[in-house]
Each structure stands twice: as structure tokens, then as C-alpha cells.
Amino acid sequence: MSGSASNAPDIAVLLPCYNEAATIGQVVRDFRVALPDARIYVYDNNSTDGTALTAMLAGATVVRERRQGKGHVVRRMFCDIDADIYIMADGDGTYGPGDAEELIRTLITERVDMVVGTRRGVHDDAGRNGHAFGNRLFNGLYRLLFGNDFTDILSGYRAFSRRYVKSFPAVSAGFEIETEMSVHASRLKLPVCEIELDYGRRPEGSHSKLSTFKDGFKILWMFAMLMKETRPFAFFGLISAGLMAVSLAAMAPVLYEFFTTGLVSRMPTWIGAMALMMMSFLSFTAAMILDSVARSRAEQLRIHYMTLPALKRTVFTPEQTADAAPAKTGRSARAAAKGDRSRAA
Structure with missing residues (x-):
């Protein structure tokens, strides 16, 4: 990615991995070609198949995270790495490293804090049918609960500004971390953007770590917990x-x-009903108090976010500016990627 030397952003590519030896080497090499000046980090999460060695031989900086779970890895990555722009992708080869420059260009030109690479094939056949249905379900549920029109909240291919990364609390432990990322943007009303990218199947010999029902339940539970934390009055x-x-x-x-009749023959029922009514009043009181607390916490996070330096706008060449895909911005928006981006599955 070219720009003026003085304005060139410091880019870090972050790849959380667990048993991805079959694909991580090629992913690292492809990112090196796509972003030759970027620093590439592979965070190995207790892999047993030689993922760390393969990534190291491919030229990545390898860091081990012992606590199992993608959420723990993302929290560690965001804490460890300082950069102007962060690209996060999976190490399974389903995302195209060649699309990273478009994510970065959109992040800079549209002046947003997060760009989500929505997965074009995820609603069709790029993966198990259960995953496609679950993705549609969670996107709809997200819009209902948090009022933001993300079209792919579970995408693992994203670009972030430093402001976003250093203000993100990251409390999730597993794959529900992507949901938390989207909620963080909605909670602070951060400018975000989406661009549609190709999403391929895993190469032969590579296996998904997602469990349709187990991880789906965790994501639903995370929805409930995030609603409790961010929208306590509604919860x-x-x-x-x-x-x-x-x-x-x-x-x-x-x-x-x-x-x-003037009689009360079912006194236990009456007592139980009154107890439930008292609990209802207590819940409503808690809702009002916790809503004030949540607003205060959101204000503090927003103030911290605003103290962080904003991303400088890189100067692009005329060719780059002409090729940039137009993006719709706002609290959440979608940008259609320009041109065909074919890649091998």
C-alpha cells in the first residue's frame, strides 16, 4: 500500500490461530505480498500441530497465548501491539489477504474506526448450513437488541483504528468476541463501515473449530450479558x-x-402474587439505577476514546483514489466492493 512516506500508517496484521498449520504459512506469505510494510503477528493459542513453527518459518512474529479461547487471544493482541491501523483475520485461509488494502483504504478515506469485511459466501454455501442460518439469526437478533444494522456481526476480517483498539475492553473468552466488537461500536456510537468481500471454503486438510450449537449458545449468552451491561433498562x-x-x-x-364473596380462600396464591409484584418493582428500580450507571460508563469510555490520537489521513495517488470503492458511512453502513475479487477456495 503506497502513500506519502511521511504519512504512511504503521500497520499491524493480527492472526489468531489454533491448529492452523495447514493454512497459516500461505496466509502469512499472502499478507506479506499484499502489505509488504506491515508487521505480521501470529498469536498461537495452544496449537499442537506445528502452527507456531510454520508461521515463524513464513516470516511472522509468533506469540503464544496460553488461555484457551479467541477472546483471550484478541485481548492479548490488542494489549500487546501498538500501531496506527490493525488488520485482524483468521489463519484458516478463508479470507483473502489481497482485500486488506481495500479495508485499509476504506478505514482512512471514510474516516471510520472499524471496517468489517462482510462475507459474501456465508449466506450461501461457504460453510455448513447451520453456520449460515446461525449467522442470519444472530444478525437479526443483534439489530433487534442493539438497533444497529450490521449485516455480518460474526465476520473475523476487520480493520481497526488505534482509537478503537485501545478503547475496547474485550471481556469475552471465545468466538463471541466478534459480537462484543460490534456492540462496542454501537455503544460508543463510533463511525463504522462494511464492505462485502469474498469468503472461501477452508482448504482440504483444514478443519473448523466452531461448534454450531455450543458456540451458538455462547453467542446467545453473550447477547444477554451485553444487553444487561449496555441496555440495563431494557433488560x-x-x-x-x-x-x-x-x-x-x-x-x-x-x-x-x-x-x-368477601373471602380469600387461596391465601398462598395471594402471598405469592404480592411477592412477585414486589420483585417486579425491585427490578424496575434496578433498571433505572443501572441505566444511569451504564450511561456514565459509556461516557467515560467515550471520553477515553476521544483522548486517543485520531488516524491521520494518508495521501493516496490518483490511481488509488479512483479505484477506491465508495462506502456509505454512519453508525453502521455497508459499502459494496468494486470489481470482482476472485480467489481460490
Whole structure:
């Protein structure tokens, strides 16, 4: 990626890996060709198949992360590495390193903090059908809960600004880390962008580490926890409404009996209904208090984000500017990639 020497950004390519010896060497070499001036880091997460050695021989800087899980790896990467621009991709060869320059160009020219490379094949046949259905389900659920129109919240191919990386708390342990990344952008109302990229199948001999049901449940659980942390009024408000509905349903026949006969024959039901109503009021009170706390935390994160230096706008050549794909920006937007980007599966 060319630009003026004085304005050239410091780029770091981050590749979290677990047992990707069959693909990581070629991925590192392809990134070296695509981004010759970038620093390439492979974070090995207890691989047993020689992933670390293969990456090292291909020219990457290898770091070991002993705590198992992609979330732990991402937290370590973001903590360890200082750069102007971060490219994060998987080491399985499903993402095209040649698309990295387009991610970087979009990040700089559109002045956003995160560019998500949405996977063109993920809704069709590039992977198991369960994964494609789950991706559609989670995207729809995300829009319902967090009100942001990301089209592929689980994509592992992203470009970040330093501002984003150094303000991201990263509390997830596993594959749900991508969901947390999207929620962080929505929570702080950061400028983000999406561009559609090709997504290929894993090469023969490489196996997915995702479990459709196990990891799907973890992502659903992360949705609930992130909603509790970022939208506590809605989270506890729903609990309060549910408790109130059950309380009134249990209370109604007891009240009817009392007003018609003057007797209360089901005292345990009445006591239980009153207990549920009290719990409903407590949940609503907690919702109001925690909503104020969440707003304060978001403000503090936003202030910290604003203290970090913004990314300087690299000067591109006329050819680069002409080739740049137009992108729609905002809280979340989608940019169609220009031209065909064919790559071998």
C-alpha cells in the first residue's frame, strides 16, 4: 500500500490461530505480498500441530497465548501491539489477504474506526448450513437488541483504528468476541463501515473449530450479558414486566373471589402474587439505577476514546483514489466492493 512516506500508517496484521498449520504459512506469505510494510503477528493459542513453527518459518512474529479461547487471544493482541491501523483475520485461509488494502483504504478515506469485511459466501454455501442460518439469526437478533444494522456481526476480517483498539475492553473468552466488537461500536456510537468481500471454503486438510450449537449458545449468552451491561433498562425492564404480568394473572382470580364473596380462600396464591409484584418493582428500580450507571460508563469510555490520537489521513495517488470503492458511512453502513475479487477456495 503506497502513500506519502511521511504519512504512511504503521500497520499491524493480527492472526489468531489454533491448529492452523495447514493454512497459516500461505496466509502469512499472502499478507506479506499484499502489505509488504506491515508487521505480521501470529498469536498461537495452544496449537499442537506445528502452527507456531510454520508461521515463524513464513516470516511472522509468533506469540503464544496460553488461555484457551479467541477472546483471550484478541485481548492479548490488542494489549500487546501498538500501531496506527490493525488488520485482524483468521489463519484458516478463508479470507483473502489481497482485500486488506481495500479495508485499509476504506478505514482512512471514510474516516471510520472499524471496517468489517462482510462475507459474501456465508449466506450461501461457504460453510455448513447451520453456520449460515446461525449467522442470519444472530444478525437479526443483534439489530433487534442493539438497533444497529450490521449485516455480518460474526465476520473475523476487520480493520481497526488505534482509537478503537485501545478503547475496547474485550471481556469475552471465545468466538463471541466478534459480537462484543460490534456492540462496542454501537455503544460508543463510533463511525463504522462494511464492505462485502469474498469468503472461501477452508482448504482440504483444514478443519473448523466452531461448534454450531455450543458456540451458538455462547453467542446467545453473550447477547444477554451485553444487553444487561449496555441496555440495563431494557433488560431489567423486561424482567419487571414479566414478573408483573405473572403477578397480575395470579392475583386476578383471588381478587374476583374477594369482591364477589368477601373471602380469600387461596391465601398462598395471594402471598405469592404480592411477592412477585414486589420483585417486579425491585427490578424496575434496578433498571433505572443501572441505566444511569451504564450511561456514565459509556461516557467515560467515550471520553477515553476521544483522548486517543485520531488516524491521520494518508495521501493516496490518483490511481488509488479512483479505484477506491465508495462506502456509505454512519453508525453502521455497508459499502459494496468494486470489481470482482476472485480467489481460490
